[in-house]
Amino acid sequence: MNLLLENIAKHVSLTTEEQERVLTFTETRHYKAKTLLLKEGEICTHSYFVTKGILRSYNIDENGVEHVVSFACPGWWIADMYSFLSQRPGQLYIEVNEEAEVILLSKENRDILFTEVPKMERFFRILIENSLVANQQRLIDNLSFTAEARYDKFTKKYAELVHCLPQKQIASYIGVTPEFFSKMKARLLKK
Numbered sequence: 001m002n003l004l005l006e007n008i009a010k011h012v013s014l015t016t017e018e019q020e021r022v023l024t025f026t027e028t029r030h031y032k033a034k035t036l037l038l039k040e041g042e043i044c045t046h047s048y049f050v051t052k053g054i055l056r057s058y059n060i061d062e063n064g065v066e067h068v069v070s071f072a073c074p075g076w077w078i079a080d081m082y083s084f085l086s087q088r089p090g091q092l093y094i095e096v097n098e099e100a101e102v103i104l105l106s107k108e109n110r111d112i113l114f115t116e117v118p119k120m121e122r123f124f125r126i127l128i129e130n131s132l133v134a135n136q137q138r139l140i141d142n143l144s145f146t147a148e149a150r151y152d153k154f155t156k157k158y159a160e161l162v163h164c165l166p167q168k169q170i171a172s173y174i175g176v177t178p179e180f181f182s183k184m185k186a187r188l189l190k191k
Helices: 002-009 016-024 081-086 107-116 119-144 147-157 167-174 178-190
Strands: 026-031 036-038 046-060 066-072 093-106
Touching: 002 016, 002 046, 016 026, 016 107, 026 046, 036 046, 046 107, 066 167, 093 107, 107 119, 119 147, 147 167, 147 178, 167 178
Parallel strands: none
Antiparallel strands: 026 093, 036 093, 046 066, 046 093
16 A cells, blocks of 8 residues: 555645545455456446556457557556546456556545545546646657657656567557567667
């Protein structure tokens, strides 16, 4: 739980009592690799804070092609935000990439927490603002940058994950086919 409190402390300062209250609203679970925490069409009832392992969110298009939306490594949150906030069926899958320990915070408990520890509303507002900025930048990058430039940004953002993730997932995240990604990496290695 210390990683969660450290994450919160980056944005808001909680008293010891507030920290204890926050922890009472969370639940820690361990998951094996390949466990699906959420499927397309389900309602996302929890946000997930990763303390160990890697999670990813993705959708599958009508041709059966996976499109990775995000990865979450230790210290990161992940959810289908549309579904979580609206409590409507979502479009994302959330899967455990490698064995993970995850702290769950339900939508219901989060809303209660906002009343009982008002600083947490500020904390989550900051996270959502940061996520909005990151998603906007990723959209601009996908529209404006070459695949090589997107890969370079990926390796900087997810430096600790580059060697842990399957190449096809990295290719999907940067918006290219696995075949193109393989050829691109070969070209980059020759430089």
